Amino acid sequence: MQQRNKKTASPSLSLGNFASTIGENLLNDAKISTRDVNVSYGDKQAIYDASLDIGRNQVIALIGPSGCGKSTFLRCLNRMNDTIGICKVSGKLMLDGEDIYAKKMDPVLLRARVGMVFQKPNPFPKSIYDNVAYGPRIHGLARSNAEVDEIVITSLEKAGLFEEVKDRLNAPGTSLSGGQQQRLCIARTIAVSPEVILMDEPASALDPIATAIIEELIDELRQNYTIVIVTHSMQQAARVSQRTAYFHMGRIVEVGDTNRIFTNPRHEMTENYITGKFG
Amino acid sequence: MNNTETVKAGLKKRYAREKRFQFYGKAAVMSGFVFLIFLLFDITTKAIPAFSITEILLEVPMDRSSLGLSTDTSVSIDDEAIAAIDYAGLVKKSLRSQFPEATKRKDKKLLYRLMSGSAEYELRQLIIDDPGLIDGEPLSIWFKADDDVDTFYKLKRNTSRIKAQQVEFIASLKTESRIRTALNWDFFTNGDSREPEQAGIKGALLGSFWTLLVTLMVSLPVGIAAAIYLEEFAPQNRLTDFIEININNLAAVPSIVFGLLGLAVFINFFGMPRSVPLVGGLVLSLITLPTIIISSRAAIKSVPPSLREAALGLGASHMQMVFHHVLPQAMPGVLTGAIIGMAQALGETAPLLMIGMVAFIVDVPDGVLDSATVLPVQIFLWADSPESAFTALTAATILVLLAFLTVMNALAILLRNYFERQR
Numbered sequence: 001m002q003q004r005n006k007k008t009a010s011p012s013l014s015l016g017n018f019a020s021t022i023g024e025n026l027l028n029d030a031k032i033s034t035r036d037v038n039v040s041y042g043d044k045q046a047i048y049d050a051s052l053d054i055g056r057n058q059v060i061a062l063i064g065p066s067g068c069g070k071s072t073f074l075r076c077l078n079r080m081n082d083t084i085g086i087c088k089v090s091g092k093l094m095l096d097g098e099d100i101y102a103k104k105m106d107p108v109l110l111r112a113r114v115g116m117v118f119q120k121p122n123p124f125p126k127s128i129y130d131n132v133a134y135g136p137r138i139h140g141l142a143r144s145n146a147e148v149d150e151i152v153i154t155s156l157e158k159a160g161l162f163e164e165v166k167d168r169l170n171a172p173g174t175s176l177s178g179g180q181q182q183r184l185c186i187a188r189t190i191a192v193s194p195e196v197i198l199m200d201e202p203a204s205a206l207d208p209i210a211t212a213i214i215e216e217l218i219d220e221l222r223q224n225y226t227i228v229i230v231t232h233s234m235q236q237a238a239r240v241s242q243r244t245a246y247f248h249m250g251r252i253v254e255v256g257d258t259n260r261i262f263t264n265p266r267h268e269m270t271e272n273y274i275t276g277k278f279g
Numbered sequence: 280m281n282n283t284e285t286v287k288a289g290l291k292k293r294y295a296r297e298k299r300f301q302f303y304g305k306a307a308v309m310s311g312f313v314f315l316i317f318l319l320f321d322i323t324t325k326a327i328p329a330f331s332i333t334e335i336l337l338e339v340p341m342d343r344s345s346l347g348l349s350t351d352t353s354v355s356i357d358d359e360a361i362a363a364i365d366y367a368g369l370v371k372k373s374l375r376s377q378f379p380e381a382t383k384r385k386d387k388k389l390l391y392r393l394m395s396g397s398a399e400y401e402l403r404q405l406i407i408d409d410p411g412l413i414d415g416e417p418l419s420i421w422f423k424a425d426d427d428v429d430t431f432y433k434l435k436r437n438t439s440r441i442k443a444q445q446v447e448f449i450a451s452l453k454t455e456s457r458i459r460t461a462l463n464w465d466f467f468t469n470g471d472s473r474e475p476e477q478a479g480i481k482g483a484l485l486g487s488f489w490t491l492l493v494t495l496m497v498s499l500p501v502g503i504a505a506a507i508y509l510e511e512f513a514p515q516n517r518l519t520d521f522i523e524i525n526i527n528n529l530a531a532v533p534s535i536v537f538g539l540l541g542l543a544v545f546i547n548f549f550g551m552p553r554s555v556p557l558v559g560g561l562v563l564s565l566i567t568l569p570t571i572i573i574s575s576r577a578a579i580k581s582v583p584p585s586l587r588e589a590a591l592g593l594g595a596s597h598m599q600m601v602f603h604h605v606l607p608q609a610m611p612g613v614l615t616g617a618i619i620g621m622a623q624a625l626g627e628t629a630p631l632l633m634i635g636m637v638a639f640i641v642d643v644p645d646g647v648l649d650s651a652t653v654l655p656v657q658i659f660l661w662a663d664s665p666e667s668a669f670t671a672l673t674a675a676t677i678l679v680l681l682a683f684l685t686v687m688n689a690l691a692i693l694l695r696n697y698f699e700r701q702r
Contacts, residue, residue, distance in 0.1 A: 078592070080591065083588075108596050111592060111594035112593075115592065115593065116592035120585055122583075138594070188589075192594060
């Protein structure tokens with residue numbers, strides 16, 4: 001909060017003559033493409049003219065200071081903002097060429113395709129098994145209990161949690177440690193076989209060891225899923241992502257390959273942020 | 280004076296203030312406790328006599344001439360003949376043979392008044408159940424004494440209602456061990472009666488049970504459904520604000536108004552019968568609904584948003600989110616509201632007077648459409664009765680009401696703990 005005040009107070013941190021996003025924000029054959037997205041909560045505009053493409057089977061990190069709109073942007077991608085009545089989204093958001101905000105796009109179906117992992121591990125107050133089985137069950141993805149078993153086991157394996165919990169699948173999910181809970185949440189998301197996984201600061205509530213495990217997992221998951229991760233940690237962005245988008249005050253300032261962004265940022269704001277001058 | 284000294288100087292005052300506050304708190308708790316103990320002690324001591332009853336042993340002759348039947352043994356005795364036997368006369372005859380000295384009309388009358396009116400019905404039932412008793416040996420049966428005799432014998436308290444002659448009769452019975460006090464099972468197995476020694480609470484107890492069953496069946500689902508709709512699905516606009524204010528106000532409306540409403544709507548408009556648990560339960564549902572809705576909404580509101588997001592993020596529909604995750608999580612809070620509402624309904628008297636559940640009903644109700652009364656109304660009725668024996672019955676009924684409440688709450692708390700373990 002303090003940082004935010006400092007940011008608005010200091011003129012050198014304002015965007016100045018912001019024209020448009022710098023760098024390679026657009027791609028050919030994107031999994032998700034967004035054009036001129038504006039989001040506002042009532043009178044307060046949270047995102048201005050965001051245009052960003054998200055590539056297939058790669059990890060894109062959204063970085064930026066608190067309140068810059070990166071979480072809001074993320075939540076537009078599977079319409080989680082729908083639950084907030086005052087939230088208005090305009091612009092074009094396409095998932096494989098389908099308009100995410102089209103009338104005929106069912107948010108339930110969309111969220112089955114674009115899964116989400118939240119900042120705080122939020123397993124259901126049910127058993128580990130039921131946590132993972134819930135998604136396949138409500139979507140009718142399994143025809144028999146044996147199939148559910150199989151989905152649960154493969155999902156837990158993919159999330160790297162199976163070995164740790166195989167003897168206590170009936171224990172409540174909330175009895176796991178924070179890092180395990182977060183991997184359970186990832187397993188739960190994978191169980192629905194989404195195409196895209198959105199992660200909102202998935203490791204911010206975890207210790208360094210649990211964080212390392214999650215990061216390794218994200219790298220593995222990239223083979224099969226498109227991943228969008230919001231993070232506060234620049235090191236994490238550097239470690240897990242192939243592309244990075246820098247958000248500032250509701251605008252996407254700069255987008256590019258992660259290596260390029262961290263070694264050779266073009267915009268002054270990006271440089272200030274990644275060199276730790278603020279944020 | 281430096282800072283340390285200033286702080287030190289004020290410390291004593293601060294501690295004294297804390298001590299004083301603690302004292303007030305303890306005094307408040309203690310006084311509440313003392314009142315509760317006093318109340319329970321008073322009710323219990325008053326209730327104890329209701330659980331015992333005075334009985335008198337009578338020798339009832341079983342030969343045909345005493346029973347007023349044909350003495351011709353070849354004539355078989357049919358049901359009609361048994362029904363026609365003068366059982367009251369039989370009881371009186373037994374009493375007379377016990378006290379042959381009572382020959383004057385006045386004495387006989389006093390003698391007969393020793394026994395409860397129930398003696399003849401008991402005797403009749405006995406013979407109908409087993410006609411083989413006829414022609415057999417004289418039966419020795421403990422019959423209930425009249426309530427005045429009961430009060431006199433049990434509590435050793437002489438009222439003007441027991442005459443000197445009767446005191447003598449009782450003394451003579453006592454020397455022959457023909458009078459005793461026994462457990463008053465009839466208090467639990469009989470319906471209401473004008474005679475205190477025959478009056479029981481089974482009718483009121485079952486009346487309360489049926490009424491509360493209807494209340495629970497109606498108010499819990501309707502209350503939860505309303506709470507879910509208002510909290511999760513209803514659009515936020517003036518209409519829902521208006522509804523919310525009205526629900527909060529309804530919780531404060533005097534219950535007798537609901538009784539009048541029930542009378543007007545259920546009985547006069549829909550033509551439902553009077554005095555039945557169905558209507559009573561519906562009226563009580565109206566009273567408990569606001570309580571259940573308000574507490575359920577609070578419970579639903581308190582479910583953490585992260586849980587909702589988890590469900591929605593997986594692609595659960597709004598309805599699935601509510602029923603799979605929010606409601607189970609809110610269930611303990613919902614049940615707490617239900618407990619409070621049902622306890623309120625159990626103790627409610629005034630609205631039931633309005634719909635005729637105050638009528639004198641002897642029969643035990645077998646369902647929600649049988650005329651009945653409920654425990655608090657039974658207390659009200661008996662507290663109003665002139666016979667002194669009803670005082671004990673009133674107190675005993677209060678104890679039963681408290682026990683009913685305790686059992687009900689214990690069940691609800693068990694259920695709540697179960698749901699709490701589930702989450």
